[in-house]
Amino acid sequence: MSEFVFCTGRYESGDWDSAPSLPANLIDSIARYTSISVAPSAVIVPLSSPRILGYPLVYLTGHLPFRFSEAERANARKLVERGGMFFIDDHNHDVGGVFHKTALEEITRTFGKPSVLRNDHPLYRSFFTFPDGPPATSHELNGWGDNLVHQNLLAVMNGPRIAVLYSNKDYSSEWNYHPDNKRFSSVDNTRFGVNIVVYALSR
Amino acid sequence: MTLHAFVQRVQRQLVIATIANGIAIAAGITLLTLAAAAFAKRANPFAVVIAILAGALLLGFLAWKSRALSSRTRVALWVEELVPSLNYALVTAAEARAPVAEIESAVRVETLRPLVRARLLRTTGRSLLLLGVASVVYLISPATSLGRGRVRAVLGQTFPRVVAPIDKVGSLTVRVIPPAYSRQRTIEQKDPGSLTTLSGSRILLRGPGSPEGVIVSVDDTPLKATGSEDEWRVTLTVNKPVSVVRASYLDKSRLIVIEGIPDKPPRVVLTLPLRDTTLRTPQFNGSLRAEAADDFGVTDGYFEYLIVSGSGEAFNGRTITSQPFRFDSRTGRLNAELSFANLKVGAGDVVSVRAIVRDNNTLSGPSIGTSDTRTFRVARADEYDSVSIEAAAPPPVDSSAMSQRMLILMTEALVKKQKKLTRKQFVRESDDIATLEDRIRKRVYDIIYQMDSPEGPGDTEEAESEIQAINNPDLKQAYDALWDAVRSLRIAEPAVALPPMRIALKALDRARLAQRLYLRGAAPRIVINVERVRMTGKEKGSSSVRTRQADEDSLRRVLAAGFENAMAMRAENSQLAIDQLALLRVRALEGAPEFAAAIREAIDLMRSNRDAEPAFARARKAIAGSQTTIPLSAEWGGG
Amino acid sequence: MPGDASRTVSVSGTADLVRATRDEPGSALHFALGGIPTRTERAWLNALGSAGSEISWSGNLAPLAMASRPVSSPLGGYVISVSAPPDKALLLRDNISAIDTVTAASGFASIPVTVGTGNVRAVTGRDSAYVALRDTVGLRRVLVLGKAGWETKFLVTALEESGWRVDANISVAPSASVNQGGAVIDTATYSGVVALDESAASRAREIADFVRTGGGLVMGVAAARSAAFAALRISPPGPVPEILNTDDSVSHSSAAFATVQLTPEAVPIERRPEGVSVAARRVGFGRVVQIGYTETWRWRMQGGTAGKSEHADWWTQLLSQAVYARRWTPEQPLADAAPYANLIDIAGAAIPPVRSSSPLPAHSGQVMWLLLLFGLLLVEWASRRLRGAR
Numbered sequence A: 001m002s003e004f005v006f007c008t009g010r011y012e013s014g015d016w017d018s019a020p021s022l023p024a025n026l027i028d029s030i031a032r033y034t035s036i037s038v039a040p041s042a043v044i045v046p047l048s049s050p051r052i053l054g055y056p057l058v059y060l061t062g063h064l065p066f067r068f069s070e071a072e073r074a075n076a077r078k079l080v081e082r083g084g085m086f087f088i089d090d091h092n093h094d095v096g097g098v099f100h101k102t103a104l105e106e107i108t109r110t111f112g113k114p115s116v117l118r119n120d121h122p123l124y125r126s127f128f129t130f131p132d133g134p135p136a137t138s139h140e141l142n143g144w145g146d147n148l149v150h151q152n153l154l155a156v157m158n159g160p161r162i163a164v165l166y167s168n169k170d171y172s173s174e175w176n177y178h179p180d181n182k183r184f185s186s187v188d189n190t191r192f193g194v195n196i197v198v199y200a201l202s203r
Numbered sequence B: 001m002t003l004h005a006f007v008q009r010v011q012r013q014l015v016i017a018t019i020a021n022g023i024a025i026a027a028g029i030t031l032l033t034l035a036a037a038a039f040a041k042r043a044n045p046f047a048v049v050i051a052i053l054a055g056a057l058l059l060g061f062l063a064w065k066s067r068a069l070s071s072r073t074r075v076a077l078w079v080e081e082l083v084p085s086l087n088y089a090l091v092t093a094a095e096a097r098a099p100v101a102e103i104e105s106a107v108r109v110e111t112l113r114p115l116v117r118a119r120l121l122r123t124t125g126r127s128l129l130l131l132g133v134a135s136v137v138y139l140i141s142p143a144t145s146l147g148r149g150r151v152r153a154v155l156g157q158t159f160p161r162v163v164a165p166i167d168k169v170g171s172l173t174v175r176v177i178p179p180a181y182s183r184q185r186t187i188e189q190k191d192p193g194s195l196t197t198l199s200g201s202r203i204l205l206r207g208p209g210s211p212e213g214v215i216v217s218v219d220d221t222p223l224k225a226t227g228s229e230d231e232w233r234v235t236l237t238v239n240k241p242v243s244v245v246r247a248s249y250l251d252k253s254r255l256i257v258i259e260g261i262p263d264k265p266p267r268v269v270l271t272l273p274l275r276d277t278t279l280r281t282p283q284f285n286g287s288l289r290a291e292a293a294d295d296f297g298v299t300d301g302y303f304e305y306l307i308v309s310g311s312g313e314a315f316n317g318r319t320i321t322s323q324p325f326r327f328d329s330r331t332g333r334l335n336a337e338l339s340f341a342n343l344k345v346g347a348g349d350v351v352s353v354r355a356i357v358r359d360n361n362t363l364s365g366p367s368i369g370t371s372d373t374r375t376f377r378v379a380r381a382d383e384y385d386s387v388s389i390e391a392a393a394p395p396p397v398d399s400s401a402m403s404q405r406m407l408i409l410m411t412e413a414l415v416k417k418q419k420k421l422t423r424k425q426f427v428r429e430s431d432d433i434a435t436l437e438d439r440i441r442k443r444v445y446d447i448i449y450q451m452d453s454p455e456g457p458g459d460t461e462e463a464e465s466e467i468q469a470i471n472n473p474d475l476k477q478a479y480d481a482l483w484d485a486v487r488s489l490r491i492a493e494p495a496v497a498l499p500p501m502r503i504a505l506k507a508l509d510r511a512r513l514a515q516r517l518y519l520r521g522a523a524p525r526i527v528i529n530v531e532r533v534r535m536t537g538k539e540k541g542s543s544s545v546r547t548r549q550a551d552e553d554s555l556r557r558v559l560a561a562g563f564e565n566a567m568a569m570r571a572e573n574s575q576l577a578i579d580q581l582a583l584l585r586v587r588a589l590e591g592a593p594e595f596a597a598a599i600r601e602a603i604d605l606m607r608s609n610r611d612a613e614p615a616f617a618r619a620r621k622a623i624a625g626s627q628t629t630i631p632l633s634a635e636w637g638g639g
Numbered sequence C: 001m002p003g004d005a006s007r008t009v010s011v012s013g014t015a016d017l018v019r020a021t022r023d024e025p026g027s028a029l030h031f032a033l034g035g036i037p038t039r040t041e042r043a044w045l046n047a048l049g050s051a052g053s054e055i056s057w058s059g060n061l062a063p064l065a066m067a068s069r070p071v072s073s074p075l076g077g078y079v080i081s082v083s084a085p086p087d088k089a090l091l092l093r094d095n096i097s098a099i100d101t102v103t104a105a106s107g108f109a110s111i112p113v114t115v116g117t118g119n120v121r122a123v124t125g126r127d128s129a130y131v132a133l134r135d136t137v138g139l140r141r142v143l144v145l146g147k148a149g150w151e152t153k154f155l156v157t158a159l160e161e162s163g164w165r166v167d168a169n170i171s172v173a174p175s176a177s178v179n180q181g182g183a184v185i186d187t188a189t190y191s192g193v194v195a196l197d198e199s200a201a202s203r204a205r206e207i208a209d210f211v212r213t214g215g216g217l218v219m220g221v222a223a224a225r226s227a228a229f230a231a232l233r234i235s236p237p238g239p240v241p242e243i244l245n246t247d248d249s250v251s252h253s254s255a256a257f258a259t260v261q262l263t264p265e266a267v268p269i270e271r272r273p274e275g276v277s278v279a280a281r282r283v284g285f286g287r288v289v290q291i292g293y294t295e296t297w298r299w300r301m302q303g304g305t306a307g308k309s310e311h312a313d314w315w316t317q318l319l320s321q322a323v324y325a326r327r328w329t330p331e332q333p334l335a336d337a338a339p340y341a342n343l344i345d346i347a348g349a350a351i352p353p354v355r356s357s358s359p360l361p362a363h364s365g366q367v368m369w370l371l372l373l374f375g376l377l378l379v380e381w382a383s384r385r386l387r388g389a390r
Helices: A022-033 A050-054 A070-081 A098-111 A179-184 A191-202 B003-039 B045-065 B072-082 B089-095 B101-106 B109-140 B145-158 B396-416 B423-448 B462-469 B473-490 B494-514 B555-570 B574-591 B593-607 B613-624 C014-022 C039-050 C150-161 C198-212 C221-225 C297-302 C307-320 C339-347 C364-389
Strands: A007-010 A043-046 A057-062 A085-090 A115-117 A153-158 A161-167 B173-177 B187-190 B194-198 B202-208 B214-218 B221-223 B231-237 B242-249 B252-261 B267-272 B277-279 B285-311 B314-321 B325-339 B350-359 B368-370 B374-378 C007-011 C028-033 C054-058 C065-070 C078-083 C089-093 C098-103 C108-113 C119-124 C127-132 C136-139 C141-147 C166-173 C176-180 C190-195 C216-219 C267-272 C275-283 C286-291 C325-328
Touching (some): A022 A179, A043 A050, A070 A085, A070 A098, A070 A153, A085 A191, A098 A153, A191 C150, B003 B072, B003 B089, B072 B089, B072 B109, B089 B101, B173 B194, B231 B242, B242 B574, B252 B574, B267 B350, B396 B423, B555 B574, B555 B613, C007 C014, C014 C039, C039 C054, C039 C339, C054 C339, C065 C119, C065 C339, C078 C089, C078 C119, C089 C108, C098 C108, C150 C166, C190 C198, C198 C216, C198 C275, C198 C286
Parallel strands (some): A007 A057, B194 B252, C007 C028, C028 C054, C141 C166, C190 C216, C216 C286
Antiparallel strands (some): A115 A153, A153 A161, B173 B187, B202 B231, B214 B221, B242 B252, B267 B285, C078 C108, C089 C098
16 A cells, blocks of 8 residues: 655745755654554655656745746646645745745646635544634744734635645744654644645545 | 590590509519519529519510500590490591581590599509509518518418428528737638637627527527518627527527637747856846747737845845837747846845736737746855755765866876876876766766766655756766867877866856755755654544545536437437537537547538548547456456 | 258348248258348248248358447446457447447457447348347445545545545544445445455455445455455455656556466456456355555556546446446347347258259349340440441
């Protein structure tokens, strides 16, 4: 039985590797809470390589301009059309920021216009329950970035299923720490990451 | 009044009546002829000429037949025929040069006058009646709009066996008027089953007869038919990828599938610079070039510079655009000079450059096309000492460059000490350098052609970053120069080898600098001990419910069922089968294009009464999909 | 056997047959056949036999027989099975168009027909047989059991896209799963169960009962390795070999699989050069199909433009080989599925022809006309030649 391999997508235009510890942290959480077969380490795959299609859940983040090359755009479309999913997080957590502006433009161009994901969407109940929608991050609560607590995530749907999940809540900062440090937290803040993975693997 | 004068007067009256009769009869016959031609569906200019000729001939014949009216005696005889008791008295009076008193007194004009009038009126009345009847017949005939429209409709409904109602949707004319900006020509088609046109085109649909009773709908949205008694028309705009126009009248119906092709956004390719660049200092002056093209025309374009400053969690971006470029053709070229000084680029900044063009779509656009982005990154002053970037092993290109520098130094030293060495020693040392140089050449070859590198990173996916040198012209130049150098060194000509060696060094240096420096830092690799942490979390998740993600009726199933139905009804009602196939084609256009293409061909063949079986066979194969994935086993009957 | 008193009749049509045998049936009739007689002609022969004539026949006829059965798949369709001489090409056609031309290499061929109406006729030379496409199947739901992962996710997705009604139990944690539908596993609810891995082990007993009562089971590699399925599996799967992909695409033809070792009661469903990748066996009234592939989802994601449909079609065809489906025929269909066999039933096997005692064969009338026509042409030609000579 093949195992789930967490994949960070590398795109040419920006700092795709701005949250290097996040993948391992989420892998740790998946192993910690679920029986899903998961690879012990993550991979980084260029979005322009056809190999990206072997990873139906792709995580993308960054602070800098987010623009796909033609090859990246073509692969991204294929991945979504065949049933894959992107999780794109704005590491700037700033709606006026470069990443947010360029990412929304690129998402619209590549996949279609994203819409607000209702906070009662099955994503928020796929494993852990988040009755109020996406959990707020400490960066939002501390007033960094755009000084806003974003109430909703955005999504591009492929039929009834989320094809592209876009967040400007900065989970990339929130989850970017060594998993050993989880022992210092009273509540694991990566639980929503588990929901995203379980959703991608079951819908 | 004398009898002579009376005869003269009757003569005048007869001439007038005869002319009137002749015209009425001729006109009546002309109209009847035209009506007959229209009823026989032969209404054309030739029929009109025939009808007028028939009327004229008849008129001539009647005139010739009435030539006796020029004789007063014959006129008097005509009156004598009416009143035989005159016993030629009137003839005698008409022929006499002067009034004869006896006759004048014996014949009373007052008694003759009413008889003559009555006779004239009766004759003229009959002619006018003929003209009236002919006019009515003509009016209700298909030769007139009244006859084609309302009268025929009423008659057709009342006496369907006698008068077939006009088929207002049997023969349709479609005029396609593309949007003005596309500069495409208006085209007209007769009875199309489907048509493809640019989105935004106007469609003028016309048919025979008045708009009364004609129902036209586009995707079940009704449209109002307008027009005259002769012709109904409907105008619609193509604004969807596929629309189904249904025109119906009484029990007749027609389908036209209209495919709207969207105006494609313009394409623009940034041809200069070819790749991303990293600079040590914020100094750059260079050319930008982009090529733009559109299916109908590009209007303007510009370069956009997005300059991002900052580090860590704080980044600021500002967007600057170049001067606009105007075009008035399908292609265009953008040229500009990029100067970091003008853009106030500082150390650590990232400049993203792309070209943006707009097309001439004034209807739903303009559509915008953007090129790939090229990034210029300026290194921070402290970058090379920064502890934030973990040192990765030098990439193969770097180590090649270092070795090359060393070999150049060795070669220069060899050239210098040539006179002190024996020929044998000199040749051996030159050959040793050649061997080392050849190793670099092979290393560069491996990089160009993506061979596995023992020094490369271990992670398979990470190794992707090392193949950026593919099609790198600098590496290719280095490779060629290394070849030249190796050849010269092998024949103990180190001095000749030095220039290509230096070329190779410069090329390798350029190739190395072309790499994005900040990507050299490798992320810390954390490997989770999955088995150790498995299910150690304090919190427990819960079960959730999944809902069906696809329609229960798959597209193929819908198409297969619809196709079977259409085929079953083909023998009984070909037109209905064609309509069913047209609707199926609409369903299939997006999800099953091969099936849609085969159905389009089948419809065209069926419309022209040709053999559509090959197209049917292709359509059913398209639905079947990859049927032979699992070979059917004779030993296993299956379910 | 035709004796001296027998009469040989060459039959080239129903009219011939009736004319030659109506007034003078004879006690022994031998028919020289150029093609398999039609249903009507065979009925006539049968009547002659019943009336006391001894019937025999000779001729080089194609032993043709065919059958159709509906496919247990949401897409519907039929499988046409044809038995025919291996050296003859068969044309299959129905009321819509020609379907295919096939050669029954081993005397037997199966042809899938997804869309078809009316009768399917198999024609070879002058011989033909036909069957009606009227059977239907009652397909129930399919239950997919597996751990959360790409294989389970894309299997459920592919089956749903193909029109299957799918229930799923996707295991996420020991106490949590993602559920879609779900009920007691029995043939009243489900046509088939797909057990991908060991997460189905807890329901192995229920599944075994389901199979024994007629249900279909498709078993993945991890499930087949589980001891809970030991009674149902064909054999414990071997290891899945590592295949070094030279390119980035993965398709059915290039996929690695764990070889299924065949047991005497097992039947190979899919055989590859490396071994059997899919095999089936019957257990009780039901069927078990064991597959050797572990990552079929890659065919969909990395299989190129056709990968998505290839993945879905493969699973649909696989399931249709296993699932339980009620089958009924709405009405007795008109068919002439095995005309050759029917002829033998009526008139026995073919025997060598005897010399005709009839002064003229049945075709003599046509031959006479041809001769007359030829003579006239000769006269016409001679007349022209003679005129030219003068």
